[in-house]
């Protein structure tokens with residue numbers, strides 16, 4: 001018997017999409033983070049984030065949007081905002097019934113992009 005992958009345990013694309021939808025509802029409703037999303041194309045963001053997380057969880061999808069850092073060049077957030085977004089993601093995963101160990105893996109995959117997000121000089 002083969003072990004299920006993280007992607008399978010999260011419920012595949014459908015399960016991940018549900019988490020992403022809930023995550024964006026919470027981001028948009030958040031008093032500190034919501035304003036960053038004014039005017040953003042949320043439908044597209046939900047699509048691309050679903051692909052991003054599916055890929056990060058070991059699914060067959062491939063995120064084909066802009067590099068994460070480029071995507072945020074016009075989004076003037078600070079480290080505290082990233083932390084807040086990650087806290088909201090953790091709460092979303094917990095409420096979706098994702099076991100802590102798996103939730104930590106998802107958060108780790110997203111958090112791994114932090115250094116890239118905060119880079120200031122041009123490479």
Ligand code: HEM
Pocket residue numbers: 033036037039040041044045048049052065066068071072075077081082085086110111113114117
């Ligand atoms: C924690 C790590 C984060 C990851 C992995 C991430 C990932 C992404 C990705 C992949 C996109 C591009 C989607 C696309 O262009 O199709 C994007 C766009 C965006 N992100 Fe993030 N993001 C993160 C944190 C944040 C934070 C903290 C904020 C604001 C508080 C934020 C606000 C936005 C906004 C407003 C856009 C849309 C920009 C536009 O309209 O082109 N992101 N993000």
